[in-house]
Amino acid sequence: MRALLQRVLEAKVVVDGEVTGEIQKGILVFLGLGxxxxxxxxxxxxxxxxxxxxxxxxxxxxxxxxxxANGGILLVSQFTLMAQTQKGLRPDFGPAMPPNEAKALYEQLVAYAQSQFANVQTGIFAADMKVHLINDGPVTFNLEVE
Structure with a gap:
């Protein structure tokens, strides 16, 4: 499981012209599930x-x-974080969790995050998302847990 965290001044996800999640100051989290x-x-x-x-x-x-910091969290699923990129010129998505399993786990994790913190917004799992952000710093960290 990997998370790419970006400290942002603002961020939003747009799907089909509609904003599905939006925060001001906070953390944009791209989440990859293996x-x-x-x-x-x-x-x-x-x-x-x-x-x-x-x-x-x-x-x-x-x-x-x-x-x-009185911030928010925008949690966005991103299976491409799980790609193996060490060999060749095309990413290998073999390590990523299959979509049906990943969707169920992502939804559980969103619910957990929302139970622990009041201001959690999201994208839409597997949608063609347009992510808008203003990175603050820039400050970006990659977190993993085993």
Whole structure:
């Protein structure tokens, strides 16, 4: 399971011309699910994201988490994060969780995230999403849990 986190000043997902999720200051999370992933791993990852300190505190250091920074989370499924890219010139998506399983797990993780944090927005699983963002910094981190 992988998550690419971007600290943003604003972000939104548009599907078929409609905004499906939108936040102001916060974290844009691209979430990739692998074949071996499960809900327990997802809980650990969501908990880590919520506690991860990469917002500036009063001293200008990355000391605040998203809650302390009064931010939001935009959670977007992205199976391409699971691609193997070490060999050849085309990504291998073999490690990604099959779509039906991934959709069910993604929905469970969204529900869990929303139960733990008030401001969680989402894209639409497997949709052709247009993601708009203003990266703050830029600050981007890749998180994984095993």
């Amino acid at each position: 074949k071996e992933d499960n809900f327990e791993k997802g809980q650990k990852l969501i908990d880590k994201i919520l506690k991860y300190r990469f917002f500036d505190d009063e001293q200008g250091k990355m000391g605040w988490n998203v809650s302390q």
